[in-house]
Amino acid sequence: MLNILIVDDDKNLRYSFKKIFRGTDYNIVESSNGIEALKIVQNQPIDLVFMDIKMPQMDGLTAMRRINSLNKSIPIILITAFGTTNTAIEAMKYGAFDYIVKPFDIGEITNIVEKVIKSKGLESEKISYFVVNPEEETGERIIGSSKSMQDVYKLIGQFxxxxxxxxxxxxxxxxxxxxxxxxxxxxxxxxxxxxxxxxxxxxxxxxxxxxxxxxxxxxxxxxxxxxxxxxxxxxxxxxxxxxxxxxxxxxxxxxxxxxxxxxxxxxxxxxxxxxxxxxxxxxxxxxxxxxxxxxxxxxxxxxxxxxxxLPPLKERDNDIVELANYFISKFNKEFKKSITKIPESAIKLLKSYNWPGNVRELENVIKHAVVISHSNILLSEYLNIPRSKNLIKQISSDTYLKKHIENEEKLKKLICDLARSKEGKLLEYIESITIDTIMHMQNNNQTQSAKVLGINRMTLSNKLRNKNK
Known part of the structure; x- marks a missing residue:
């Protein structure tokens, strides 16, 4: 039996964890603060700790260091609703097994537990973006919440x-x-x-x-x-x-x-x-x-x-708006502007471009746009982005249709092959594989996965719970 210690001053969150693991072989131990958690670790076997960072009496980072001094083999997952990146790096630096941000998915928690049991290694959970100089509001920052940037932050913290x-x-x-x-x-x-x-x-x-x-x-x-x-x-x-x-x-x-x-x-x-x-x-x-x-x-x-x-910007679509917002804020201060909005047309253009010059090119494009803007809206016509076809991430309709037909034929053949080996359980098998694939693609985010699958989040949660029984 796996003994899991939940450390959080919020009793509702502790109850949520108990509900997640109800009916499993896991034994849930509760604690409302870091000092109490230390006593528990000293007096009974604990295999895994989920611990909030912001708590009264003793914060999670301090408690984690104390627990590590007692037993370094206990994996500690830090939880917070306040996702500042310097805290994330500090967490990894001082030995956190991983770091997750509220609100989190049930699937995210169960996946962590499964991976702890199997390999004692974890690489894909959410951190937050990293502040290079946390003391200065205007300091340079590495921006990005994509999986590839999460991996970069973890390496920084570890080494x-x-x-x-x-x-x-x-x-x-x-x-x-x-x-x-x-x-x-x-x-x-x-x-x-x-x-x-x-x-x-x-x-x-x-x-x-x-x-x-x-x-x-x-x-x-x-x-x-x-x-x-x-x-x-x-x-x-x-x-x-x-x-x-x-x-x-x-x-x-x-x-x-x-x-x-x-x-x-x-x-x-x-x-x-x-x-x-x-x-x-x-x-x-x-x-x-x-x-x-x-x-x-x-x-x-x-x-x-x-x-x-470091990944190229063209592989970080989800970070582009975050980066643009940061640079707008930076250049608002520098040029005494007050831009507060980016219309959908501008966002679409930013995301469609291939960015051969990466973040530096994006910074220069935003700088130029901020300088010539005359209102609080960053219009797409202000974005000095080449409209050259080879630099825009798009496929011609003929190419797309051809690829779609080819993939559909491959899928039909695969289903025919599976029908022979999975007779009586074919639909259940295909659904399971599809859910696993989409969950992995969306970094275990149930809300986004449900959107891709075309079902509501509660339906997906129930399917995941039934799969794990």
Whole structure:
């Protein structure tokens, strides 16, 4: 029997959990606060904890750290109605198994329990968007609630305090520097320097002196000693943006710093020692660069200890409106505007565009629109978006019809094959597979899944409950 501890000062929520697991083999233990939860964990076996963050006497984050100090093997799922992203990152950083936001679906809870039992690993539940600098309202922010961005937030939370190199990959304009800053902000080096070097913007013949510094007289024009970026970032973090553009000679020196923490300034034989965390980023395929002898394989494997891959904006449809709202708010302040509405026509245009320049391009488009707007509505005609057919995400009606017919024929054949093996239970089997597929596609959101399936949410909840019996 699985012992599940529910910690929340809201007795109605605790009752909801008891109702979810009624008739199962799970034993539900209740607690109204963190202090009481600690006593329960000390005095009886607990296999899984669902715990609210905002509670009197002791908040969920503090209680989680205390429980982890007693028994790190207990998975803790934090729950909150206040989905601030810095809290989400803190939760993951301090060992939360996962983090869910109210209101949640029954299916979401039961799926978590099943996955805890099976694998002790979970990747797909909802967090919230992440604030890079929670102290400043105008600080840069990583925006997005899509599944792919949830995965990014979790990686930031899990590896921020791990003092190892991180490689951030993704197309230009996806926000690699913001992720690097977030890793630094939530690391143990957060009070030290964060130094950015754009390797593509500096010619290779100058990049070496920029990174490692030089002695007086090292070359023509070196009239005084100058320390490089690595020395300047000592005990902090250095972000090597577009490292794929760095020459193999300099790559070998970066490898030496990772392995030994040493280098020499130009014009000097004296070895310098530094303690720096290296975060690198690139928009090129480094494996392909290795095959073409343009990037060192040994450096790749040292940098790629942790890889955070950022998705292109065209794969983040659900984040586009959220991003647009953020940029409108930002530029309202900058240009003293008061735009409060985006009409459906503008939203449709934003979502239909392919965004080859990713978030950076969207920011520039919104900036331009805000500047030229004369009212509180951001009209679609203000959006400087190319209407080129190859940049718009659409399929011709003929192509769509052809694909639809092909898929329908495949489906008919599949049903015929299944009819032989699932005789007497065919409809039940197809319904079960369909529900599972749509629930997975909608990240276990019952409301959205029911909408796709064309049934009401209560009907879907009943079907899920019957499936799990």
């Amino acid at each position: 921020a305090t791990a003092d190892i190199p991180v490689l951030i990959t993704g197309e230009s304009g996806t926000g690699k520097e913001l992720v690097a800053k977030a890793l630094h902000l939530y690391s143990n080096r957060k009070d030290k320097k964060f130094v950015t070097v754009n390797c593509a913007a500096i010619p290779n013949e100058l990049l070496e002196s920029e990174l490692f510094g030089y002695e007086k007289g090292a070359f023509t024009g070196a009239e005084a000693k100058k320390i490089g970026k690595f020395e300047f970032a000592n005990n902090g973090t250095i972000f090597l943006d577009e490292i794929g553009d760095m020459s193999p000679v300099l790559q070998s020196k970066i490898l030496r710093i990772i392995q030994e923490g040493t280098f020499e300034r130009l014009g000097s034989n004296q070895t310098q020692k530094v303690n720096v965390r290296i975060i690198a980023a690139t928009n090129i395929d480094l494996k392909n660069a290795i095959e073409n002898k343009q990037f060192r394989e040994d450096l790749y494997y040292r940098l790629n200890t942790v890889n955070i891959k």
